[in-house]
Amino acid sequence: MAPTSYVDGARLGSGPPLRVENPADLSTVADVPTAEPADFERAVLAARRAFDGWAGTPAADRAAAVLRFLDALEARRELLEDTVVAETGALVASARTLHVGGAIAQARDAVRLHAAMPAEEPNPVPLDALVTGGRVAASVLTWEPLGVVAAIPAYNVPLFLALWKVVPALLAGNTVVLRPSPLAPLTVLAAGDAAHEAGLPPGVLNVLVEAGSAGAELLTTMPQVDAVSFTGSAAVGAAITAQAAPTHKRVMLELGGKSAGIYLPGAADRAAAGIAIVMRAMAGQGCALQTRVLVPEDQKKRVLDEAAEAVAALRLGDPRDPSTEVGPLISAAQAARCAEHVAAAREHGGRVVAGGRARPDLGGHYFEPTVVDLDGTANPLAQEETFGPVVSVLGYRDADHAVELANDTVYGLSGAVYGPADEALAVARRVRSGTVFVNGGYIGAFASSGGRRHSGDWRERGREGIRAYQQAKHVTAVSA
Incomplete structure (x- = not known):
């Protein structure tokens, strides 16, 4: 029944x-x-x-x-x-x-x-x-x-x-x-x-x-x-x-959320793995996922290359197959939203370095794990919640600039800072968000979560x- x-x-x-x-x-x-x-x-x-x-x-x-x-x-x-x-x-x-x-x-x-x-x-x-x-x-x-x-x-x-x-x-x-x-x-x-x-x-x-x-x-x-x-x-x-x-x-x-993951200079080698985690987590359909990745400008090219390689290796397909790492989106409308956001990012100067396409040939509402290189937060992909396996990467000059980019959003649900604990904590205190993880964190019934603004x-x-x-x-x- x-x-x-x-x-x-x-x-x-x-x-x-x-x-x-x-x-x-x-x-x-x-x-x-x-x-x-x-x-x-x-x-x-x-x-x-x-x-x-x-x-x-x-x-x-x-x-x-x-x-x-x-x-x-x-x-x-x-x-x-x-x-x-x-x-x-x-x-x-x-x-x-x-x-x-x-x-x-x-x-x-x-x-x-x-x-x-x-x-x-x-x-x-x-x-x-x-x-x-x-x-x-x-x-x-x-x-x-x-x-x-x-x-x-x-x-x-x-x-x-x-x-x-x-x-x-x-x-x-x-x-x-x-x-x-x-x-x-x-x-x-x-x-x-x-x-x-x-x-x-x-x-x-x-x-x-x-x-x-x-x-x-x-x-x-x-x-x-x-x-x-x-x-x-x-x-x-x-x-x-x-x-x-x-x-x-x-x-x-x-x-909703447009959470930022800030990777300090000594932790930028962790960014590609962090991007892959976003893709694996419900195919990016999570409001607290770190869909904006901020890395030092002088390391951005390397991070993008590593992210493209990591994302391309992810297996997209049947969620019942144990080898699958990224499943489908909930609906055709959600797959279309991902495509629209990627197209808008391109129109405003964004560069797709991995993925970027819907995959109806797989039989369902699939969208490729996608990484987009952005030159600033004016790009609509840096502002609008996509709710799919689409991550943008932005470069920052110094800690002040990283905080400025992280806070340049109407959202304020979650975020993270990666790096030496003392430096990361100092940056985390300046991020305007309901939750900020420093090198990882705890999610459970004993700690609350919630948002600010939108x-x-x-x-x-x-x-x-x-x-x-x-x-x-x-x-x-x-x-x-």
Whole structure:
């Protein structure tokens, strides 16, 4: 049976079927019944009704229920791995370690983190201010759930992104309406079955798939929804912000990126390998990937030659073939976007040193791993998010110039600096980005990530990622 939407403890789906396409060979993975706008409204109202009971459940009991939910997903692990390969074109190894295994492991760590966080904290009020007229005052900050949360993840790592939103929201006492991307809904739809098997009360977690955006627009406008958590493009993020404004929802956005990898003079020999990593990572479909590579001007030619050689050696093809290193893009539109960006780069003086072509002859939505030599950030390829296996290389004169180039963008999601630790740290402190890695870094449930400017607002994961789904309340009391 194909997975279906799940609302108020029951399966549903009466709308026209949504064809989910395998981007590697254009075959049909599944035809999924869609939810109608009225179903989204039902889901929101069910979540509203369930909220008081779930929020009033002891935190330890909520955590136990979430762990049962994750156990139910774990029991489906092989099916989920196979599904995410089929619907996104993810490589088999990536499906195992990141898309499914990594997603569930980080969600379990989020449960551990939440258990260690206080539900209330004393405010740092000076002692003399707390003792007034012989009476002792207390000033405490308490943390409460927001209410109904609409969770809207992107297609590139669908289950991973969904759990980043759903698990902290549920742990904090919120109820959730989860709307997966129509491009890759199947893995996320399994969350409905897992919630049912885990015994989550009806309405606590609802999962609905649609072919268009009418349901998502309802989630961002209905007054019964208290918060929207979205991962996707900056343009859609701006639309969601506008739609949510009249009802003053909290809007948590993780949007696009044009992240820079700065290679200091002694580390430029690492740049070619770093470029290849971008290509292998979901065929470049990651908003935090370092798609702008900055190297010393006097080493740029060598880096470009090494990058061209490294990229040309990458095997593009069937994601189920263990020898494949770069899989397909999610859709024909995404392959066309890559081609358009490369063409625009050429028109503005960019030089393609590797790749540069769509490869429909391979049977799916493939685009060659591509490296483009740019002479500055005025080139549109240095400014616009491509979301594919396309990396630009720019030269810099000195550290100040490298920082200037890295910060010359409307985005601010992620970045990295490579080189001697003391020099790299000094440069990293000047990069305006939500995350900066120095010679590598940690990604996990205990450290948050998030963007600035057109890359979004708020944080996901870490303490901040849990607090994002909570509302602070100041409680003060004076002894009688």
